[in-house]
Every structure is written in structure tokens, then in C-alpha cells.
Amino acid sequence: MDWTEGYNNSVAYTMGYHHEQSPTYLNACLAMQRVSPPSIEKFNYCELGFGQSLTSLILAATHPQGDFYACDFNPLHVLAAASVRDEAKLPNLTLLENSFGELAQGAVELPIFDYITMHGIISWISDETRAQIVQFLKRYLKPGGVVQVSYNAMPGLAQVLPLQRLLMRGAAKGGDAWSGALELATKLADLDALHFKRNPDSLARVQGFPGLDPSYLVHEYLHEKWTPFFFADIARELADAKLSFAGSARFPHMAPVGWLTNAQRQLLDAVTDPIEAEELRDYFSNRAFRSDIFVRGKAALSDIRLREQAEHIHLWRNPSVSFKPVAELEHATVTRGGPYHQPLFDRLHRSEMTLAELFDAPEVAGVDMDGVLKLVRLSIAVGETSFRYGAVQTRASADRLNAVLLSRAEQGAKWNALASPRPGGGAGVGTLDLLMMASLHEKADRKKALSKDMDELTARVTRSLAAVGMQLRVGDVEVAPGDITRRMGHIFEDSGKTLIAHATELGFWAAQKAATR
Template sequence: MEQNNAYDKLPYSNNILPQTHPDVLSSFASLQGLTPPDIQKSRILELGCGNGLNLICHAADLPESEFIGIDLAENHIEKAKATAKRFAVGNVNFHQKDLMKLSESDFGKFDYIIAHGLISWVPQAVRDKTFSIFSKLLSENGIGYLSYNTYPVWHYVQMLRNIGRLHARDITDSTEAAESAMTFLDLLTECVPPDTIYKSILKQETDFMKQLPKTSAVHDMFGEINEAFYFVDFVSELKKNGLKFAAEVENLSTRFNSLPPRAFEFIDAIDDVIWREQYLDFFVGRAFRQTLVCHEEIETGYLVEPSAFENFFLASSLRPVSKEPELQTQKPEKFLGAQGRVIESAHPLTKTALYELGNRWGNTVHYSKLLNDSREALTKFGFPAEDWTKEFEAARSLLLTVHMQTDLLEVHTYQKEVDTSVGKKPAVKKLARMAVEEADFVLLEYNRGMRIEDPLLRKLLELADGSRTMDEIESELVSFVKSSDEIEDKERVIGNLSIKAEIDRFAYLGLFSG
């Protein structure tokens, strides 16, 4: 029997998911020493692709690769086809199809398969079939991406979900039911006894649910199916299908860094990588995973491979704090990155490489070119290196640490020319305009992007459509602030408007079409 699809009634939210871009998948796999297929000549499949926005953005970025998206919901696929046509993205095709009926004879094999937000929200049979598709349709060195909810922390979410569903038991319309559930959960959070664990869980999880797009709350939180897995159980499913864990799409971010040394001592003492990952979930309280998988036969060392770093194109916005940094000496220099984060290095070749990267921010530079250019610059400054091999090794290890632990140094597996110019009448590129309109998302070159939280930024991007000069944009923005109900403290906001700086910031990252 065909699965009854709630998404036909209420389409899912418009998502752009940079973490599913083949560049990201191949970078994480490469760092673990795997040799994933060349993303610029690949075949990529997305299962449960929703309304296709995500795949359209990836396809537009990699015009030589072929993308196919399938989804059960007819309205999702109609929308996906219309959007791809509207933005003339020709290397992506969408098919309304139940994945239960998908086989190799339909579209062949794929180098990358993406299933975001699927396996936790479908019946067991569809979940089983998804694993089998990954097994049968992934090419030899192919990389699969699966995201899913994880225990133990998902138990908290399920507690609220169960309360909400019981409360809304008699409401048949899913949107109304979710609204009623949320209203009740709010009331409950306020009323339960203070200073209890119960109250703090309710508060934390209702806050989390409130920031979700409305349709995600309806489907993801209060829909029929909402499963979570312990990582070890997820891996057992992989094994049954001749697959295995390859890597997790997550850097050693601040939440790992905040663990005390005792936690790392405990985790490091575990030999089995799968159990090590499981214990990491226990320690950091991870509720969601984005896991890369590959065929069982592929060798995986589960150790970051420093030499793999040498194949990447690098980019960084880090800038020296000092106006005249001393690069050629061992003097520690601070470098400032996004959100005011600072790193420090005393190593001359590393400092010079970071300095060079900062100068080229927006674009990427190949690792070996960067290091060779940096060596040349240091030699000119009179740096007395005795052993360049040692200096190169030290720089590689330090740069890798910056990448792994701070997110301030990007790695990419492809290179493209980023046009950083901006005309007299700034015009946001066509595809980026779609992202603003459809997904409240700023989509920049190299798959950089962010959700738009600020109404002022959204308005600025809307106004930058090629028909207005900067002055005209500024005066319309001032009128917008004055008439907006969303913006408080209007005088301060108007006083702080810096249109040129904001446009320059995004121009640097290739948002405008010159």
C-alpha cells in the first residue's frame, strides 16, 4: 500500500542545507583519508528532497554534475520542477516517486546520496528500504549522508511531543493540533513547580520548538512518526546493509571543547570507534546526527589524515589584530575571525599563511600554493628558516587544528572564481535572490550561507535588485525602519545603518552580480 503522505496536505518548510553540499561531504570524507568521487563530475541523488530548493542550489553551484531528487509528495515535486525551471538550473531533475519502488534500473548509481530529515520520520519499512538504497545505489567510492534524531537526549523532545499529541488527541487538522499542543506546552511550562528538572526540560524544549519554522513543528515534532536511535543501533542497521560509518559532519566545535579533560580521557580509552562515538553522544548530549556512510569494503582509519589537508583549497576571514603584525619572528600574533573569535599563533609560516588567506578572503587558494607563497613572502622578510620541511609540517598541523577546532578556516574540494564586484546599483544574484525570497537565507558563493534573522537585512537584500543606487537603498531602508512594527529603538537603528559596509561585506563573498 502507498504511504499516506501528510506533506501533500501541508508542504514542508523551504530548506537550504549547506551541510549536505557535496563539497562538505567530500571534505569530511577526505579528511578521514577516504577518496570520495570528484564533486564536479558526480551523480547526486536526494531522497525525500522536499520542494527541491536544497538540491537546486547545489546543482547551480556544480553545473557539470548531475542531480536527481525524488519525493513522495506531488506538490513538493511540482514546486521543485517549477523553481528549477524559473532559475534555469538544467542539471537537476525531480521525480515524484515512492522510494519504496526505487531501484537501480530507474536512474542508475550515484556518487553521493543525501537523505536529510528522512529516516526519523518514515515508517520502519521505508527506513529499511532507505538503507538498502544506499547500499545498492552508492557507487564504489560513493558517500552517503543520513541525518536523524539521537538518543539519549531525544527522549526529552519525545516527552513534550507525547504530551502535546495527547493534549491535541481530538483535533484532526495537523496544523491546528500542533498549535494547540504548543499553546498547552507553554501553559504547562509556566505552571509546573519551579526549580524542578521537569520545568527546566519543558522550558528548554518549548524554546527549541518555538524557533522552528511552523511547518517543521507540525511535521517534525507532532507528526505521526518521530523516531530516534542510539548511534550504535544506527550502525547495526548500516552493517546489515553492507555499509559502514565513515565520518560525522561536525567539526570539533565549542561543545566538544567545553568537555573537561576527564571526559576525553574516558573517551580516548575506548578502542572501538563506534562506541567512542556513542559515548560522545552521551557526554555532549547530542540530539541529532548527520552521518556519512560508505561501503563496508572501504578502508577507514577514523583518524584525521593530516596529508589529506594538502589537497584542499582553503579560505579564511581571519585578519591580524595588529595593524603591523610581525610575521617573520616568533612573536605571538592574534587573528580576529567571525563573531569576534580570536586565535593566536607564534609560528611564522602559519601566521603568514593566515595573513595571506585574510587578504584573499572570499576566494580560496590551494594549500600548496598558499604555503609556497607564504614561504616566498617570509624569505623576502628575511626569515632564517633552517628546515622548511619542518616548518611546513608545523604549519600544516597548526592550520589543521584551526580548521578542526574553530570553524575559522574553511576547506573546499573545488575552486571557482568569485566575482567580488558590485555595481552602482547593487543586484543580488538571481539564485541568491530565490534563497532570500523562498527560504529567508543568504546564499553566498562556496555554499556559504546563513539564515536571515534580521528584518533589516532581509529588506536590504530585497531592495538590492539592481534598480536602486546605494543612496536610494539607504533612504528606502530608513522609511522601512520608521514604519516597521518589528523594529524597536528606531533612532538607534537608523543611526547605526551602514549600507555601504554591509554591501561590501557581502560583495566580498560574491553575493552580487557586478
């Protein structure tokens, strides 16, 4: 049998961080959906199918109290991840090069896990391999343990199934796989194939492909097995490992949701089976991707236990997002009426506080705990509020990892996040910001370097842009190669101090003491 088992490994997977796999993030999600989470004082964690392992690297760096295991059957992925791990000195991360079948059969000595996570992988593997994952969960997840699984979903991808088949047909014609796939799909769309006229989602994807990373597109579409699942089918499979659905890992979809119409809500309220109700919600939102949390032994939180858990959930306002009375979600628009949304936003703007403190805050007086949870979940969903479960961990390992990630970014690696101790995971960062931060990282006084070392900073970023193959653009205009250094000087002058403050706020590097005269 081909060792890839139908999975396309012709190019390395993209270097993405997925916050929904963070154990502290999952604990907060569970508590805010009234499900008891595991302890994070000391825990074991496993990621199945880690790709470039940025997620497990960041999580190991920001959770030094956890023992992390990450498995991928692609030896290139394991080699690349091990190189970063070793340079960053992360002793709590074990990398495994094994198939899911080998793991399910006990070929590797492993502990019993508190958390097992999978991003996207089940959509691209065979039924047999998926069954091996269920066997692995049976064998290695402890009672009370948490499984996070994300996957392509129905009914949102109903239009895309025939497009994926078309892309595979184009890729099979030889040469560069993605070029062939895109050429065939574009040709049919340009020739007014009725499929694209009657399926606008499919057409929009084809039109958007040229602006996306080909490596991502290969891993998203060019697999022999490409299956979007209905939620109930996944829930039924995981029930074989004694797993119960505990809720969504995505705040816009946590139940009860606030975006349904009154008629839609009445229909769902009459559905007694929670699995059926969850799948029906997918029809109302036309969901194309799900990120779900399952637990082995679902223990509901009473009001008393919820208050205990709320002591561990810290909330603060995202300073870069302003309050909007009309909240735009990925699938719905929510008008925030009533007297509580704006006061909640203003209260979190003043200082960080725990969810338990918020329950008793005068701004939400008269609102029961479930009502406060609903307010907070919506505020998080629209990006106004950040959160963390548990205390901030020591930052030494996060600082070491970030130093390695910044250095490698200058050599051409395209990370999309850095380790951020305050939320206990990673935070997104753009490529240009990453390169500017790399040039400033080792400066004893970063603000002073913006004037004292400007020539060095701009020259360094100019070299890095060439290394990553990035064309600098200002607005919609590409900057001529000979003008990049000068324009980078303007960018540093205009936004350098803001970038330093933003990176310090997110904990990408330690705050520097003000220089003394």
C-alpha cells in the same frame, strides 16, 4: 496504507538550506578526517526527502558539473521546486515525486550515485521506510560513494521523548494542530507538572516554542514516528549496505576532538571499537542531533595522498569574525593556548590559500599535518575560517537562481540562503537583508542607487515586508506601520554599503565595475 506513512505533510516544509549536504563540503570534511573523497569533476548526486528543495536548487546552481536528482513524495513540494528550477533554468536538476519504497524497487530509471544525502528524514519515518532507504543505498550508491545522513540523536533528546508524545496528544484534539499541541504542553508546564521541573530541557523547549516558526515545529515534532537514534544503531543499519562510518559532517565533532577533559580522553583512548568510542563521545557532549558521513569503501589517506587532497581545499578568513582565545562551541568551551592559533588566524586574514600551502607555512612550522588539521577544524568550527573544495565554478546558473530567489522573496517566500559560488554552496542571509538586496539587485550602480533611488528602494522594501508578514523592529521596539518607510531609509543609509560589499564578497551577485565619469 496512508501515502504519508506517518510523516506529517499538513503544512509545507520550511525553506532551509543545509550546507552539510554539499558534495564539495563533504569532500573537504572527508579529506580533513583522512578519508579519500570522490572526484568532483563529474558526478551524480541524490537528495532523499528534499522538502522545499532549496538545498538541491542551490547545489545544482553552484555545481554545474554535477547531475542532481532530488526526491520527495509530497506533490506540493515537487511543484514548488520545479517552478523555481524552471524559472532559474537549471537543466542539471531532476525532481522526482516518489516514495522511498518505489525508488528502492527500481520504479524510476536512475544512475548510480556518487553522493546520496538525507537531512533529518530518518527520524520521522517508520522502520519499514528506513529499511527501504537502506535497500536504495544498496542498489544505487557506487563503490567509493558517500552518504550524508542527519537525524535526531540520543542521549541528548532523552528528555524530549515524553514532550513529543504530549505534543501529539494535544495536536489530536482537533482544530489547528500546533496550537492544540502548544496549549496542552504549556498548560501542564504552568501547572507545575513534575516532568517539567525535573527535565529542564523539556521545559526550555516549551518556553521557546512561541518564538519559532509553527511550520518548522509541526515538521519537527508532530509525526506519528519520532525517533532519536543512538549512533551505533544507525551505523549498524547502514553496514547492511556496506557503508562504513567516515566521520562527522560537523566540524566541532570531528575526531580527535579538542574539547574533552584529560580524564575523558583517557577513557576514550582505551576504547578499541571506533563505533563505541563515537557513541560514548555523544554522552560527554549530550548530543541531540547528528550529521554523519558514511562511505562505501573507506580508503584512508596516507600523508602523500593527504597532501594531494590538500591542494583542492581552499581556506580564507571570515572577515566578520574576530579571533577569540576562548572558543565557544555548541557543547563546550575550548581555551586556545599555544603559539599557533592566532598566527593561523592572521595568516588566513592576509589571503586565500590552499591547505597544502598551509601545511608548509612558517606560522605552523613544527606542527605535523594532523596538528594542522586540528587547528584548521577548530577555526572552521567557530566560524573564523571559510573553505571550498575544488575550483570556483562558473557563476551563470548561480546568478540566475539568486535572481529568482530574490524576486520570490519580495512575493513572500522566506528563504534563509542564496547561492554562493566561492564556497560552492549556499550562504545564510536574513529576511530583511534579502529584501534589501532584492530592491538593489537590478540596479546598474547599487552604491549610487542608495542616494539616487532611495525613495524607490524604501517603498519597495516596505511593500515586501507586508508580503512576507514581517514586522520591522529596531532594537526591541516594533516600528509603527506609518513609520516603516522612513526607518528603512535610515537602515539603507547606515548599512546599505556594507550589505552591498557583504553580498559581493559572498558572491550573491557579480561585482559591478566602478562607474566612469
